[in-house]
Amino acid sequence: MDCSKLCPEWPCEQPSEFKNIWVVMEADENGIHEASLQMLTPAKKIQSKKPGEKIVAVLVGYNVKRFADIPIKHGADEVIVVDDPLLRTYYPRVYGQVVVDLAKKYKPAVILVSATMRGREMGPYIANTLRTGITADCTDFDVDEKTGDVLMIRPPFAAIMLAYIKTPFRRPQMGTARPNVFPVPPLDESRTGKIIEEKLENIIDPGMELVKYTPVKREEVLIEKAEIIVSVGKGIGSPDGVKLAERLAQLLGAVVAGSRKAVDAGFVPPDRQVGQTGKSVKPVLYIAIGISGAAQHMIGVREAGRIVAINIDPEAPIFKQADYGIVGDYRPIVEALIRELERLKREGPKALEELLREEEAVAS
Numbered sequence: 009m010d011c012s013k014l015c016p017e018w019p020c021e022q023p024s025e026f027k028n029i030w031v032v033m034e035a036d037e038n039g040i041h042e043a044s045l046q047m048l049t050p051a052k053k054i055q056s057k058k059p060g061e062k063i064v065a066v067l068v069g070y071n072v073k074r075f076a077d078i079p080i081k082h083g084a085d086e087v088i089v090v091d092d093p094l095l096r097t098y099y100p101r102v103y104g105q106v107v108v109d110l111a112k113k114y115k116p117a118v119i120l121v122s123a124t125m126r127g128r129e130m131g132p133y134i135a136n137t138l139r140t141g142i143t144a145d146c147t148d149f150d151v152d153e154k155t156g157d158v159l160m161i162r163p164p165f166a167a168i169m170l171a172y173i174k175t176p177f178r179r180p181q182m183g184t185a186r187p188n189v190f191p192v193p194p195l196d197e198s199r200t201g202k203i204i205e206e207k208l209e210n211i212i213d214p215g216m217e218l219v220k221y222t223p224v225k226r227e228e229v230l231i232e233k234a235e236i237i238v239s240v241g242k243g244i245g246s247p248d249g250v251k252l253a254e255r256l257a258q259l260l261g262a263v264v265a266g267s268r269k270a271v272d273a274g275f276v277p278p279d280r281q282v283g284q285t286g287k288s289v290k291p292v293l294y295i296a297i298g299i300s301g302a303a304q305h306m307i308g309v310r311e312a313g314r315i316v317a318i319n320i321d322p323e324a325p326i327f328k329q330a331d332y333g334i335v336g337d338y339r340p341i342v343e344a345l346i347r348e349l350e351r352l353k354r355e356g357p358k359a360l361e362e363l364l365r366e367e368e369a370v371a372s
């Protein structure tokens with residue numbers, strides 16, 4: 009294919025010259041971020057359809073070499089590390105340029121980046137500098153059997169269908185996925201792989217200066233990390249309803265989140281929105297109160313363990329995906345749950361045993 013006709017200002021590239029699937033890793037002093045390890049899952053899926061391609065993790069930063077074997081234990085075949093004191097401070101352009109320089113040298117066919125704050129900064133920089141395409145917020149990846157191109161799958165705006173997007177002429181093919189859309193591949197301590205150490209060859213002007221660093225104090229658990237979530241929708245109706253949900257969450261050791269309409273109504277802050285334009289969550293238990301179950305919301309809970317839906321409308325779409333559904337006005341239902349949990353708390357393990365006995369009797 010003569011791609012000079014398509015993009016005359018860009019150098020022509022032959023996709024056949026590019027090989028391997030890269031996953032950009034993020035790390036700090038505590039280790040590699042789970043969100044970047046999660047991207048090894050779609051990398052493995054692509055690899056399964058393109059035998060012979062290696063999964064290569066790219067680790068850039070300062071004092072990060074000590075973490076280089078972690079991606080291998082989660083499924084990477086190789087790791088390229090650039091570890092340099094000049095990378096002590098994260099600057100998007102500087103880190104992005106390191107990946108660009110490596111990509112020019114090694115010519116990967118695919119680069120996957122987690123859509124974290126950093127990934128959202130670096131991904132487009134890398135794609136733009138390499139003059140290639142990037143598909144943001146993919147929910148799945150596949151491979152076109154005829155051409156071998158990677159298919160980046162994501163819901164388009166406002167739609168209940170899926171778009172399959174590919175980059176047929178440019179390389180690398182780049183895609184991002186939000187944290188928690190994919191699980192981290194299981195740890196296999198016995199896995200080994202090659203670790204390639206590269207020198208920092210080129211340090212560009214960051215275009216900004218770090219003036220002050222103040223870590224955000226987080227007293228609350230982030231919704232991405234929460235084990236139990238009580239999520240409210242527009243149906244919660246009022247701030248009083250939210251208080252009821254907060255009490256339920258407190259008793260369960262849960263975090264309160266919400267739908268976009270709940271955010272728009274001011275019931276929950278924007279950083280607690282679940283869904284396509286919010287966050288993806290993976291709690292063991294997700295209790296949805298007054299949430300209809302729109303596709304853009306449910307995409308954020310596809311990694312959730314059990315979904316319990318409370319909705320007044322028996323036809324609400326959420327009941328199609330919930331593991332347990334309670335039809336009715338949420339108020340008496342949530343109040344009853346609160347009463348029961350308070351009793352359990354007051355009366356301790358004996359009350360719990362009694363409750364389990366009652367449940368067993370109902371089940372049999």
Ligand SMILES: Cc1cc2nc3c(=O)[nH]c(=O)nc-3n(C[C@H](O)[C@H](O)[C@H](O)COP(=O)(O)OP(=O)(O)OC[C@H]3O[C@@H](n4cnc5c(N)ncnc54)[C@H](O)[C@@H]3O)c2cc1C
Nearest residue numbers: 166241242243267268283284285286298299300305320338
């Ligand atoms: C591009 C795009 C991106 C989007 N991204 C997101 C996103 O990230 N997250 C998201 O959530 N949405 C998102 N949306 C919006 C989404 O389409 C829905 O509009 C939204 O999820 C609906 O929120 P809801 O379920 O709270 O409200 P509604 O759809 O209005 O549902 C309210 C529900 O409450 C129930 N109800 C009412 N009263 C009671 C009561 N007393 N007791 C029990 N139940 C009651 C009703 O039966 C109803 O099912 C997006 C939309 C677009 C177009």
